Amino acid sequence: MNFKIVVIAILYLQIASAQKRVDTFSIAFNNLPIQEVFSQLNQKTGYVFYYANDWLAPRNITQDFQDATLPQILGSVLEETDLNFFITEDHRVVLTRNNSIYDNLPEGFFAAGQKESFEETGTGEGETQPLVMEKQTANADQVVETVRIGKENKANGPKTFTISGFVTNLETGKPIPNLAILVKSKGLGTVTDEEGYYELGLPAGLNILETSSLGIANSKRNVIIYNNGKLNIRLEETFELLDEVVVNANATKNVEDVGTGSTTIGAEESKNIPLVLGERDVLKVATTLPGVTTAGEGASGFNVRGGKTDQNLILLDKAVIYNPSHFFGIFQALNPFAIEDVTIYKGHIPAEYGGRLSSVFDINTKKANRQNLSGEASLGPVTANVVLEVPIIKEKSGLLLGGRMAYSDWVLRSLKDVSLQKSSANFYDVMAKYDHQIDRKNDVRISGYYSKDAFSITSDSLYGYSNRLFSLQWDHSFNERNSGSLLLANSEYQFDIGYDGSEIDNFSQNYRIGETEVKARFRYLMNDRHNIDYGISGKVYNVSPGEIRPNSPQDIISPLAIPRERALEAALFVTDNFKVSEKLLFDLGLRYSFYAALGPSDPRRYQAGLPVSEGSVLDTLHYDKNKFIKTYGGPEIRISARYLLSENASIKASFDNANQYIHTLSNTTTVSPIDTWKLSDYNIKPQKANQFALGFYKNLNGIDYEFSLEGFYKMQKNLLDFKTGAKLLLNQYVETEVLQGEGRAYGIEFLLRKNTGNLNGWIGYTYSRSLLKLDSKFREERVNDGRYFPSNFDKPHDFSIVLNYKFTKRYSFSANFIYQTGRPVTFPVGNYSFNGIEYVLYSDRNQYRIPDYYRLDIGFNIEGNHKIKKFAHSFWNISVYNVFGRNNPYSVFFVSNNGEIKALQSSIFSVPVPSITYNFKF
Secondary structure, X not given: OHHHHHHHHHHHHHHHHHHHHHOOEEEEEEEEEXXXXXXXXXXXXXXXXEXXXXXXXXXXXXXXXXXXXXXXXXXXXOOOOOEEEEEOOOOEEEEEEOOOOOOOOOOOOOOOOOOOOOOOOOOOOOOOOOOOOXXXXXXXXXXXXXXXXXXXXXXXXXXXXXXXXXXXXXXXOOEOOOOEEEEHHHOEEEEOOOOOEEEEEEEXXXXXXXXXXXXXXXXXXXXXXXXXXXXXXXXXXXXXXXXXXXXXXXXXXXXXXXXXXEEEEEXXXXXXXXXXXXXXXXXXXXXXXXXXXXXXXXXXXXXXXXXXXXXXXXXXXOEEOOOOEXXXXXXXXXXOOOEEEEEEEOOOOOOOOOOOOOEEEEEEEOOOOOOOOEEEEEEOOOEEEEEEEEEEXXXXXXXXXXXXXXXOHHHHHOOOOHHHHOOEEEEEEEEEEEEEEEEOOEEEXXXXXXXXXEEEOOOOEEEEEEEEEXXXXXXXXXXXXXXXXXXXXXXXXXXXXXXXXXXXXXXXXEEEEEEEEEEEEEEEEOXXXXXXXXXXXXXXXXXXXXXXXXXXXXXXXXXXXOOOEEEEEXXXXXEEEEEOOOOEEEEEEEXXXXXXXXXXXXXXXXXXXXXXXXXXXXEEOOEOOOOEEEEEEEEEEEEEEEXXXXXXXXXXXXXXXXXXXXXXXXXXXXXXXXXXXXXXXXXOOOEEEEEEEEEEEEEEOOOOXXXXXXXXXXXXXXXXXXXXXXXXXXXXXXXXXXXEEEEEEEEXXXXXXXXXXXXXEEEEEEEEEEEEEOOOOOHHHOOHHHOOEEOOOOOOEEEXXXXXXXXXXXXXXXXXXXXXXXXXXXXXXXXXXXXXXXXXXEOOOOOEEOOOEEEEXXXXXXXXXXXXXXXXXXXXXXXXXOOOOOOOEEEEEEEEEOOEEEEEEEEOOOOOEEEXXXXXXX
């Protein structure tokens, strides 16, 4: 009898095993929605599926299965979802979200004293414990969101998992840094970084996650952890009415930073400062700070600590912009709503930057809102601006689009001067920026920019110039100590002149310079004392020095094209931010730069011991394409130190030296759109500079007041200037028209800034000198007998006051006052006759000065109500530029009238200029 039972049991097991082996299926899915996949499986297998539709995210399946079991098929189809499945004996498939269904419990699961919670682990190797949540109690009026993370895996069993994600502002989509994320009951927590990112290890099961930060509404949520996963959190701002609370990010940065002569200006700082025609201009704000000035009203370019305008490296999203101004410097060439901030280095320049002697303007555009469509726009008397921020992939990528244009012809047509009524002046600029977070370790940013100016003022000539740039940056984090970025950038600047006012001598003329750069930069956090930056960069210059051609066969202008110039510039750099102690900090930088002028080219060689001129040419050399014509280079030392005297006071000192391989050619006193850039070559040497700086920095009354006093001394070599009567444009052998000499600049800068309260702003004063010496053993190559003389932009006294007073949260009054010493000029001091011809005798170069410059501007600002639930927030600015109607001279020139020399001056704005601008933000 027992034997029969055994035989029957064996046969039963064989039949069951055979049935199991037969239970395989072959089926293919071609881009089918997941619901349709379940439907086809039901038809193919006979199994009925049970699930909730809202669990299924939109997802199409493309897979092919051959002789696969149903668990194999479902495991593959549901692999990238948070769904588990349970197959019953009666051919039913039950889907569950996150958790698993158990048909039996391990022995001793309900043993006395065992804690029923998610924190338990398996009772032994290979055993799993079902995840069971204790009953939670909550206040009746409190609604706590429950979030499930990950998918339970029976093979793993409960343990500790990692959740990560980004915390962003619900309204703006901007990241929320320094936010505390806590699980108080388990003593766990973390803080978000600058990008709003966090990672937190939590035990499997229920965790009550709380967030806390100043200005952000506290939140609480039940988070049930089944596996590793992501949790992005969006939080609302909160406002609490107190007597007065001021939160300042980087409040003591001016004291604690190691670098001398650096400052960061946020775009919002230009919001309330009255400027010409109501235009916001963050670069104009920079000129109200000590050490940064311009040659005059309506002059483009900046003179930083006695340096020439070509000695400033101006970067927009890491790509060079050669002319950051519209219409002779009256307007900036950057959309103010697209700018996040600009960091200016005018003392200690980090080793990663090179190719300029005086300063770096590092301009960063905003990151687009990744949550909601938003934007900002303004409408003024002559310009209109708009910026849109468009989320592309929610919480991962966004696109910023900006446009700006001028419609100033109506102003010119309304003037009484008939010749000006026929003039025109227009410009526009557009930009786009796309930023995409691939994952936690990889970020990509792509920026593009284009600007165009066209103007014709009382003449038959049409002038135009344009800027174009592109940058692509990839940021990668290798691990918690190592990160890096790779940059590809391309820039181009060009101008053209079209003359069409004669029957026989009409012409077109143009010029172009372009550069392409590749740069790899890495950061290594060695330890608490050493933070190392290092990298390599290389760029190629391409210059078309210009060509002129007749407009038609009837024009007698001879066509001329100057041969192109090419050059290679490369560098290696390393910086160690070395913390000696809590008080003493060093920034030790070394940069090695290399430059090569490239062929094809046919440079002249001049006889030694004679002036460089047409009469001293020895021969002409020839270099084929990409051959090195002349090389320059050498080490550049960048050292800065900071010593804390107290928590609110420090002294800083720095030494920097730099090489610059590119020059501007100009014989005007201010930068104009037809100034050309010249590469160092066989006969023109690169510029060099050494700068020392020493400063004292102090915060007063906490952080209410900021005080700084900084001095500098700069020595320069091989500065390019021009001979009297020089012809610089369309000159292949321009070395015969220029001189290279020495320069020195020194000064002291004072700044007192009030950061808090209803009345805020700053007072800045600079005393500085900028001197040039052009000496030679040859008389024709000496200026002022080889003595130092003031440069064109030497203005010893520069004083500015910028104030803003808030009457209420919506109404404020702004004013700024500027005073500057008049810049140097060369005057005629007499006349003489020679061979019956009368000549004018001029003074030493830059011996005299034009009248001093001063100007007062005022503005009244009206903000719309501050309701949070509102489509758009408005802002009105009513301003008057040059309230006194001061006739500040732009330039002084001389004419001969009936044998008498008369001095005349030109001005840009000689009357008060009122404006009203409407801004709105949504």
